[in-house]
Amino acid sequence: MNHATPELAAALSTMLDKIDATLRESGYQGEPIAMYLAGGLAVNYYCGTRFTTDVDASFSRRVALNYRDLVVDFKDAAGKDSQIYFDTSYSPTLGPMHEDYEDDAIEWTGIGNERRLVKVMVLAPVDIAVSKLGRFEGHDLEDILALAARSYFTLDQFRERAEVAASDFVGEVRRLRTTIEIVCRRIAELNPPPSSSSRPPG
Template identity: 30%
Template sequence: MLHLDTPLALAVRTLFDRALPLLKSRPPGTVKIYVFGGCALHILTNARGSADVDAEVKASEKLLRDEIRAVYTAPEDYEQNGLDLSVVFNQQFNNSLCPLHEDYEDRAIPLADHQASPMQVFIAHPIDLAISKLGRFTQRDQEDIHLLIGAGNLDLAEFDSLAREAIDYYPCDKGTVTSCLRLVLDEAREKKS
C-alpha cells in the first residue's frame, strides 16, 4: 500500500504536476519519473520524510528532460502538523552513483492516476530502494533498510539475490558493499529469531 495522502506525498505529486503543461498532446509515458530516497521511503512506509526528492527523470528527448528539470527548481511548500515545510527536487541526484539493479524499472510501482498521462511517476520498489542505500550506507540508510524489512516490504532472500546482482555491475569496491549487505541481512535475521 502506498501512502499517497500525506502532506509530503501530496506536495511531491504537486511538484511533479508542474511539468504537465509542457507535455500537452504528448503520448502516455513521454516522461517517466522514478522516485528514490526519503520521499520514496515515506510513500512506501509513511515513515520519515525528506526535504528533497531524489528522482530519475527519463524523457524521450533530452531537451524535454532539461525543461522539466527546470520547472522543478522552485520548492513546493506544504503544511504538516502546523509547520510550514517545503520539498525541493534534488537536481544533483543521479542513480548511477548508487548500486541499482538493472531491472528496477520493471519492479517500480506506478502511481495509478498517472498511467494514461504523458508523465508517469513511479516509486522505487522497496527492494530497489534498499539496494540503492547500500552504496552510501550511512546510519540513516541502514535505518531505512531495516524499516523496509521490518514493515514486511522485503523478502530477505530476494533482496540478497538482487543486491548481489546489482553489486556485480556497480562500479565500486564490491567487497565493501557486499559487507554492508551481509551486515544488514545478519541483523535482520537476528531480529527475526
C-alpha cells in the same frame, strides 16, 4: 500499500503539475514519461515513516527542466512550514541498482498520473533497499530495516538482489560487499530463528 503522508503526497502532486506544465509548454505530445521515485519519499510511500524534503527520482527520458522551480512549500501535519525540492544530485548510476529496477517499479495510483505527461512509478521496496547500500549514511539503514520489518522482502530476496546489483558495480566494491553483509545481519535480527529452548517438545 500506499501509506504516504498526505501532506507529502500533496506537495509531490504539485511538483508533478509543474513538470507537466513544462512538458506541455515545450510541445511534447508523446507517451507519458515515467518518473522513477526512490529515496526517502519512496520509503514514506510504503511505510509512512520518515518525513523527507528531497525528491530522489530519475526519468525514462532525458528531460530538460528548471529544477530551481521544482520547490514546493507546504505545511506538514503539525502545521509547520516545510518544503520539498528535486534533488539534482541523485542518479541511479552512482550506486548499486538491479538492472530490472524500472520494470519492477509500481505505479503510484491516485496521485493524478492519468491527467499528466509524467507518470510516477515507485521503486520496488527491495530495490529501494539496494539503492541505499551505496551511500549508506544517515537514515539509510533505518529505511532498509523499516521496509524489511514490514515484510516487503525477505532476507534471501534482499541478498540475491543486492549481490546481482553489486556484480554490475565497478570500482571500489569491497565497502559495498561489507555493507551488504552488515544489512543482512540486521535484517536477520528482525526475525531471528527460534531458539532450541523455545521449541515445543517433539
